[in-house]
Amino acid sequence: MKIALFVTCVNDTLYPQTGKAVVSILERLGHEVDFPLTQTCCGQMHLNSGYPHQALPLVEAFTTTFEGYDAIVVPSGSCAAMVRDWHSTVAHEAGREDLAQRAKSLAPRVHEFSELLVDVLGVTDVGAVFPHRVTYHPTCHGLRMLKLGDRPQQLLREVDGLELVDLPDATECCGFGGTFALKNADVSAAMCADKVAAVKQTRAEVLCAVDNSCLMHIGGTLSRQRSGVRVMHLAEILASTA
């Protein structure tokens, strides 16, 4: 199967290892990956910060770039939710009915990374080896907008050597929320303090999630506290082999 990768601007710029991991897993499973170079950003930051008119050209560019593909994979829960749940609305509210229709027909072909593996490709065992104690944080957009359920945990449970431990109060938001982390820095930090305390309680070595932006926030706090816990995107764990 030919799969287009929308790596997201955050991963492209700050976390290329996540994109590389997605490519290596999909190729290992016998699929062809394409990375259309015209892609940039889904527009989530602009929409959620109150600048929908600046998100609009990004919505249009995304649609033009990806509408020719049968399957698009996104290694970010919140960017996948932005594309699926918001793109046609942004176009519609800007009076761009043509674009809204195109975005609507593209949406069902856009899959968050764990959805692609479990639902589209029908695999949970990707042949990974990762002998570490890991806890999983379900990020809010993956949990409540995409309704990922336990797909990421299904994948983690099949990893050789991996010990998966439950995160207490897992469904509580970490406090990132995009520009919320800057605009409401005090409340955001207070939320992250509780998330970090829960992570430490698990005595895990690695905190895993499907959103590097949330992990940048939690990981930045874990690192500041010299906690010794590192953060990893699900794809990076699944790409590990012996």
Place this chain on the structure above:
Amino acid sequence: MTNKPDPNSTSNLGGVGGGRMPTYVGMPSFPKAAREAVADSRLRANLAHATGTIRERRQRAVDELPDWAELREAARQIKDHTLRHLDHYLMMLEEKVTAAGGTVHWARDADEANAIVARLVEETGEREVVKVKSMATQEIGLNEALAERGITAYETDLAELIVQLGDDRPSHILVPAIHKNRAEIREIFQRKMPSAPADLTDDPAVLAEAARRHLRAKFLSAKVAVSGANFAIAETGTVLVVESEGNGRMCLTLPDTLITVMGIEKLLPTARDLEVFLQVLPRSSTAERMNPYTSAWTGVHAGDGPSAFHLVLLDNGRTAINADPVGREALRCIRCSACLNVCPVYARAGGHAYGSPYPGPIGAILSPQIRGIGSDVDASLPFASSLCGACYEVCPVAIDIPRILVHLRARAPKKAPERLAMTAAAWSLRTPKRLAALQRAAARGRRFARHARMPRSWTDTRDLPVPPAQSFRQWWKEGR
């Protein structure tokens, strides 16, 4: 730095809501108010304990109903239908209330509603009123308006009494004194309640008994009561109040005159609709299968209850909200406060930071719509959320709160440096070439990243990520 309206927004809500909350003028922005709350260890402990407890209880109360999803959908549909035909049902309500011997008054805003209530009280010759807990009268600042006319209002709900005696403000819709623990309540009673016994302890039963004795005297002497309304039935003219303490029942039955102030969105078409709402409200609100007291009255009845009933229908911006296809969902709200109890932001910032009697996620979408989005606090409220969506998940009338927050953010005034930064970011992301240039610049600056201290709002508590030497795009282009 001044707040300028966003030139690109399709509408500016400044003043368009047309409503007022007179006692909440000049409140600081949410982040500013929240900073103090976050540092208040007693408040944090009280809130974490209280919201955590009620959150679990609500989940159990909801989980035991196999048809919760259907009830929620029915509640949503009934509210949407009513709001779509609000003019029709309001006229029907007026006709039925009038036919049953009540009098209906229409109030455009807070000032009109306050003036109507004050005049009605003055016409009775009384100088004191007892009150049933009511969000609508908090919204319009009725107690303060009555005080200006020399009329004393006594709150009779226990938590409202605590707030009133403490010269405080409510911080939660259902549990207005959630920010106070029992030691603080004991101190307030000792200071402000003349009838409180000298050996008052902080045992909840002892505190409740002291309040009961204090209030009993008011119930027995009051000739006028003021209430809000949870529901009003258009087809019959019946008004309902649901409560837990029985103070409402006392106020609604003992005095000669009853004045009810009700937001125009509280309407339901038929009595049968209560089948849905008397299930979803108590389970979402107090986590009870049924609330202890449900009072319903239709006009007046000779020799039974008040001999005069006045219904004040309050707009205060609601008609304008109902004209907004996205924002109008907020009018479905039945004031259950489930969204407050699950909100991670509310649990850390507390209710006062929202600068309104409506705190939490519902307040963040309701207050800027009622008041308009011009003031510091109203411009900041749509951003007082990480958009985690926990509120939408529990809302019994399925208000898509994150959707409305995003909608209001587009209309909020923005500060110039932020607008500039966002425009620059949009420019950089517009084409792959510009993004690649940005990534190369980041890679060149990566050795400085470890020492970067900007922006402080990030680096105060978190380390910055170090940009990679090579972006993903560059890796791909260079043949991997």
